[in-house]
Amino acid sequence: MKALKELLSELTFTCERGNLEKEITAVVYDSRKIVEGCLFVCIKGANFDGHQAAAEAAEKKAAAIIVSQEVELPKQSETTLIRVEDTRYALAFVSAAWFDHPAKKLTTIGITGTKGKTTTTYLVKSILENAGRKVGLVGTIEIIIGDTHIHAVNTTPESYLLQEYFAKMVESGCDTVVMEVSSQALMLHRTQGFVFDFGIFTNLEPDHIGPNEHGSFEEYAHCKSLLFQQCRVGIANCDDVHWQLITKEHTCSLETYGMSKKADLRAQNLQFTNRQGHLGIAFDVTGLMNFHAEIAMPGRFSVYNALTAIAICRHFKVSEADICKALLAAKVKGRIEMVKVSNAFTLMIDYAHNAMALKSLLTTLKEYEHGRLVCVFGCGGNRSRERRFEMGEVSGNLADFTIITSDNPRFEEPEAIIEDIITGMKKTDGVYISIPDRKEAIAYAIDHGQPGDIIVLAGKGHEDYQEIKGVKYPMDERDLIADILKERGISF
Known part of the structure; x- marks a missing residue:
């Protein structure tokens, strides 16, 4: 009491x-x-x-x-x-x-932005734990407290739950917490009651604007900016065109990162890597730190995620060797997560579930030398039909071959959703096939994989269920892939 x-x-x-x-x-x-x-x-x-x-x-x-x-x-x-x-x-x-102000007993790191939050939190956790710290995590996928993993309902929990998680982290011996801070959380004061030691801004694009979210882009941006009035040290991606808007009313000390010369911490000399189907990127870190690094995730946005993590971990006096080791080892479930199915081609799982995210992902992958770029995706039911048209058009324009399948149909018929996607696809010259059963669609992609192909399973990411008629049935794409390989007598 x-x-x-x-x-x-x-x-x-x-x-x-x-x-x-x-x-x-x-x-x-x-x-x-x-x-x-x-x-x-x-x-x-x-x-x-x-x-x-x-x-x-x-x-x-x-x-x-x-x-x-x-x-x-x-x-x-x-x-x-x-x-x-x-x-x-x-x-x-x-x-x-x-809960006796548990945040005061932890070093608190809050990351906000439209994209990159989830991956960056895992990178930070990997780097800091590699250097000997014990790190709790709060994010879109899960809450991690020691060996306990709790399924996340919201990107940032209600304030009472958040403080309860902090208290459990302290009890389990954590000294640090890294967390995703959504614009909704900032708007609804979920992260009040304490001051972040570090507040980070990754990027800003029009998203989460509509009923029960934000009324306008201006409101969305304003909510993101609140983090820089609730932290001691602010770290911002100065390559993003909105970074000065986000930091304009900051009350913290401020430093920047990016690929431009004006950034305090910079990534330069990017080199795309492909090691037996595992895509990655190497780069030089300059400015506040100077060393060569590589991350086992593809694309320029992976460099930004890595650079964000480096900018944070620099304050913890983590050695360059520990940073490099952790970046190569870090994996994030459902975020450009590569799954080995062949020595001849690459297969990855990603959460890209709207046109903006899918365009970013496919554009990134096209920068690599590859055979075909194959995209397997569907769209959720009882959501905007515009999203379906847009995603169909994006895949049609960027992928060499598209396999349209089912996602979470919810209370709609999968075939009706697929027809909407095809409507968007037909605005392009893209080649496609529709296979409603997701396992069959993935099997088709694997069975028809060609040397040098990059196959993307988009939309489900970290989700381990498929929602049909109000029921969530177990369905993890990693399990589907394992079953497919087992049925074909393939092992790695």
Whole structure:
């Protein structure tokens, strides 16, 4: 238990009813979890406003309730009523206090940007652990605490969960945490209640703009920029055209990285590598550090991801040898993840699930010497049909051969989704075939692979399920590939 006034100590508030001399048994923001003696924080969500449950919380003898608008409580209730300007902001500070401010016991690294967050967090974890630190991770794919891996629901969890994860990291012996910080998280104050030691900006492109996300690109950019008012050291990719907009109101010290001469830390002399079907890229690091590095992931964007990680880890006094070793060893599930199926051609799995990401990936791979560029993908059901047209057009323009298949059809018929993709494909001269069953589509790609081919399985990435009619069925592309190879008597 903790004293109410202790939990509120870093907040500006008005006590509209009751007193602060109470012991709190739990902090709750889900009305279904209200218990006697708890502090209930009324959060307004997309589908339900917690303020509607204020009276219920009082009836269940919650010790206190935090609100940001007028509510009516039973007259006989002894529940304390606290009024704040923003309950999400309040929840972040209350949660930090509830878990004894665990972020103060960790070195905290927050990475924001449209692309590159996930890969970079894993690169940073790999480099720092290679140098002897114990690193927790919070991101799109999972939360990693020691040997425990927890499936992620959001890129950045709600503030209470985030503080709980931090506390568990401290308990497990972690000294550092690296995490993805989404624009939604910054907008909804999920990362308030502490100050990041390092805040990083990777890049900015129009994305996450629409219902229940951001109303405009300007709002999206503004939310990203908030990280540079919540960190001590800011690190920005100065090759991105928006970097000065993002850092304009920064309150931290600031340094830059990129491939341009103006960057404090630079990558130069890029060389594409292909070692028995494993694509990568080598480059020289200059400026704040000087050494030669190589990453076992293809493309210029992989250099940016690696350079981001180097810019961060430089502050931890990691040796150049440790950085180089970790970059070569690092792998990220579902992010340009290469899977060995042949000595003659390359196969990789990637999460590219919209036109922008697919275009970036295919454009990158075309820079390598290759036979055909083969793209296997589908689109999710109950999502924008425009995405299907666009992805079909992108693959038709950039891939030498496209295999259109099923992704997560949800409540739509896979064939209907495929027809929409074909509509986009027909705007191009691209050659394609449609095979609705994803395993059969992958098998076709492998069976017809030619020397020098690069085969991309796009869209699913790290996902290990296929969602059909409201049910998530187990389906991991790595397992499908393993089954296909086993059926053909192939092993590596």
